Amino acid sequence: MTEIAGVGIGQGIAHGPVALMAAPLEPPTDAPSTRTPDEEKALVASAVSATAADLNERGERAGGSARDVLEAQAMMAEDPTLAEAVEAKIDGGATGEYAVHTSFVEFAEQLAELGGYLGERAADLADVAQRVIAQLRGAAAPGVPDLGHPFVLVARDLAPADTALLDLDQVLAVVTTDGGPTSHTAILAREKGIVAVVGTGDASLTEGQTVIVDAAGDVVVADPTPDEIAAADQRAAARAAAVSAPITPGALADGTEVPLLANLGSPDGATEALELGAEGVGLFRTEFLFLSSDEAPSVADQTASYRLLLEAFAGKKVVVRVLDAGADKPLPFLTDADEENPALGRRGIRALQHREHVLRDQLTALAEADSDTDADLWVMAPMVATVDEAEYFTALARELGLRTTGVMVEVPSSAILAEEILRKADFASIGTNDLTQYTMAADRLLGTVAHLQSPWHPAVLRLIRMVADGGEKNGKPVGICGEAAADPLLAVVLVGLGVTSLSMTPAALAEVRAELKRHTIDDARRIAAAAVSAGDAAGAKKAARDAA
Template sequence: MAPPLEAPSDAPSALPAAEEKARVTEAVAAVAAELNARGEKAGGSAQDVLEAQAMMAEDPTLEESVGAKIDAGATAEHAVHTAFAEFAEQLAAIGGYLGERAADLGDVAQRVIAHLRGVAAPGVPDPGHPFVLVATDLAPADTALLDLDQVLAVVTTEGGPTSHTAILAREKGIVAVVGTGSADLADGQTVIVDAADGVVVADPTDEQLAAAAERAEARKAAAAAPITPGALADGTEIPLLANLGSPEGAADAVALGAEGVGLFRTEFLFLSSEEAPSVESQKASYAKLLAAFPGRKVVVRVLDAGADKPLPFLTDEGEENPALGRRGIRALRNRENVLRDQLTALAQADAESDADLWVMAPMVATVEETAYFTALAKELGLRTTGVMVEVPAAAILADRVLQVADFASIGTNDLVQYTMAADRLLGTVANLQSPWHPAALRLIQMVGEGGSANGKPVGVCGEAAADPLLAVVLAGLGVTSLSMSPSALADVRAELKLHTADDARRMAEAALAASDAAGAQAAARSAA
C-alpha cells in the first residue's frame, strides 16, 4: 500500500489568503466529485459510503476551520492538514460509529492535499499480478473499487468489524482480516489469509497451502451450488436472511439466496436530517423494501439512535457515557412522536404489501420496555412485534421478555460488547470482542431457551451469524434463524448442511464448556 503523503510544512503562506482559500475550494470540489463518481460506479453500500465521504469533504464546519487557519497565515495544504486532523481527533474521542469515521476523514484530507500539490493520492498499488493487500487501514474509496481479479485478500492492522473496510469487504465477498494490531509481512512473502479464523499465516508449509487450496475450492463450490432454503443435514429448518441498510440492496440479497430480511436498519432515513422525516417519505422507503420480498419475512428495526449515532431531534447532548445513556428504545420513548410516526409509516406500508412484516425495538433491557413497545406497535396496527436482545439483562430475563414479545433477535455485536465491557470498535481490547466467548454463548443459550419455553422464534442478526461454524453452534443453542450480509449466505448454507441438530447441540455444549473464545471455537470444531 502506498504510504501517506508527507505532512505539509507549517511555514507561512506567500500567497494572499483569498487565493489560498480559492485553491482549497477548488480542491475540495474536485475530490468530492471524484468520490461521488467512484460511488456511482461501485453502487450499493459503497455508493452510500463514498457519498457520505464527499459530504464530509464539503462540511461547512471544516470549511470554516480551514479558512480561519489560512487567515492566520497558513498555506492551503497546512490548513487542510491541521483542520481535518483536529476534526478527526474529535470523532475518534467520541468513539463508536463516529470514531470509525475518523479514518475516512483522514483519507479525504489526503486526497485534498494531493490535489493541491498536483500529485496522485495514496492508493492501492498495481504490481501487475494477483496479490494480498496489506495496509494500516484501507480507504472506502479504494475498497469500493478493488479489482477482485488482482486483490486476493486484504489485511489491515487497524479498524474493526464495523469499519467501512470490513463492511465493504464483506459486501464484495473479499477475504479480509481487519484489526490485526500488527502485520510483520514483506513484499513477495507468501501468506494464507484465513478470514474464518481471523488469522494470517506467513510462510506456510506445503501442507498448509494444500489445505487452504482445498478450502478455497470448497468455498467456490458452495457459492456455485443451487440455492436452497437454509437447513441442517437432518432437515431442521434454519432460515437464512439478509441484513440490509437500504432498499437498494434487496435485489442482490434475493439473488444470493436470502429467504427474507432479518435486519433492516432504518437509520439511513434519519441520520442526515435535522428533523425526523415525514410519515409519507418513510412509508415510500418501507413499501419499496417490502415489494422486493413478496410473501417473505421482513424484520425491520425501528430507529436505533444515540451513543455513536446522535440526532439533534431525538438524542440528548452532553452525556458523559452515551453508550450507557439514552439510546435505542430509551431515546424513542423520550420522543414518542418520532416512534409513533415510524410505526405508523410501517403499518401503512404493511397494509399495502403481502410481505410478512415484523418490527422490533433496539436496546431493550427490561420486560416493561418490551410491554411498552409491543403495546404501542399493535395499537398502531402492526401484527408481529419483537425486541433486539443486545443487553445482558434482556438475555437473562428472556423467558419473561418472550412472554410479551412475539420474537427476539440477538444483536451479537452489542451483546458481546456489553457482556465483556469491551468497546467493539477498540482494537486494544479486540481479544475480548469475540462472539465465541462462552459468556456470550451462555447468554445466547438463555435466549434460545426462553424462545423454546414460550414457543417464540429467536434469530441472530449480528456478525456472529456470518461465521459458518458459529452458525451451527447458534442453532445448537436454540437459535431458529440467522441473518447476515448477503455475501455470507452461501458459506453458512453449505456448513449447516454438514451437521444434524444433534451435532449442533453437541458442538454447542462443547463450546459452552470452554473457558475462552479460542477454546470454545476449537472445542466446537473438534466436536463437529
C-alpha cells in the same frame, strides 16, 4: 514458516505475494500561506467538493453497505463544523493544506477518545483528510497499489473508499494490522466475499513475501511450504464447490429448518439478496432515510420507501428495525448534542421515546406500507434494555396497527431479562456486534482488544443462549442479525444454542447454507456445548472446530 494470529473474516483461504499499502501523504508544514485567506478558502472549498463528489460516485458504483459508508464519508468531508475550523486556521495565516490537516486530525482525535461507534469514524476521517489534501496538491490520493498481477494486500487498515472498489481479480486477500471483526474493513470484506484477516497487530511482512491468508483459521502463514500451499488450494476448491451449489432453503442435515435472511440498508439491495437465496429480510436498517436530513422525513416519504422493500419481498418475512439514532448517528431532530458518552447515552429506543412523534410517524408509515403489500412485516426496536421499554414499544406499535412487534437484544441487560421481555414482545433479534462490545467493554475498532471483540467469546455465547431459552419458554422466535451469523461455523453454534433464524450480508448466504447442511441439530447442540464450555474466544472457536 511463521504464523501470525488475527481475526478471520469468513471461511476463505488464499495465498500470494504481499503488496504493502502505499504510505500516506507527507503532512503539510506550518509555513505561512503566500495567498490571501479568501484564495485559500476557495481552494479548500473546491477540493472538499471534489472529494465528496468522488466518494459519492464510488459509493454509487459499489452499492450495498459500501455506498452507505462512502456517502457518510462524503458528509464528513462537507461537515460545517470542520469547515469552520479550517477557515479559522486559514484566517490565522495557515495554508489550506495545513488547516485541513490539523483540523481533521484534531476532530479525529476527539472521536478516537470517545471510542465505540464514534471511535470507528476516526480512521474514516483521516482518509477523508488525505483525499482533500491530495486534491489541493493535484496528486493521487494514497490507495491500493496497481501491480499488474494478483497479490495479497497488507495495510494498517483500509479506508472504505478503497475496500469498496477493490479489484477482486488482483486482490487475492486482505490483511490489516488494525481493526476488528466489525470494523468497516471487515464488514465490507465480508459483503464482497474477500478473504481477510484483520487485527494482526504489527505483522512483519515484506513486499513480495509469499503468505497464506487463512480466514477460517484466524491466521496468516508467512513463507509457507509447497505442501501447505497445495493444501490451501484444495481447501479453496472445496469451498468454491460448496458455495456454488444450488440454492435451497436454509436447513440442517436432518431437515431442521433454519431460515436464512438478509441484512439490508436500503431497498436497492433487494434484488441481489433474492438472487443469492435470501428467504426474507432479517434486518432492514431505516437510518438511510434520516441521516442526510435536518428533519425527519414525512410519513408519505417513508411509506413510499417501505412499500418498495415490502413489494420486493412479497410473501416473505421482512424485519424492519426502527430508527437507531445516537452514538455515531446523531440527528439534530432526535438526539442530544452534548452527551459526553453517547454510546452509553440516549440512543435507540431511549431517543425515540424521548421524541415520540418521530417514532409514531415511522410506525404509522410502516403500518400504511404494510396494508398496501403482501409481505409479512415484523417491526423491532433497537437497544432495548428493560422490560418497560419492550412493553412501551410493543404497545405503541400495536396501537398504530402493526401486528408483529419485537426487540433487538444488544445489551447484556436485555439478554438476562429475555424471558420477561419476551412475555411482552413477539420476537427477539440479537445484534451480536453491539452485544459483544457492551459485554466485553471492548471498542469494536481497536486492534489492541480484538481478542475481546469476538462473538465467539463464551460470555457472549452464554447470553445468546439465555435469549434463546427465553424465547423457547415463551414460544417466541429468536433470530441473529449481527455479523456473527455470517460466520458459517459460528452459525452452526448459534443454531445449537437455540436460535431459530439467521440474518446476514447476502454474500455470506451460500457459505452458511453449505455449512448448516453438514450437521444435524444434535451435532449443532454438541458443537455449541463445546464452544460455551471454553474459557475464551479462541478456545471456543477451536473447541467448535474440534467438535465439528
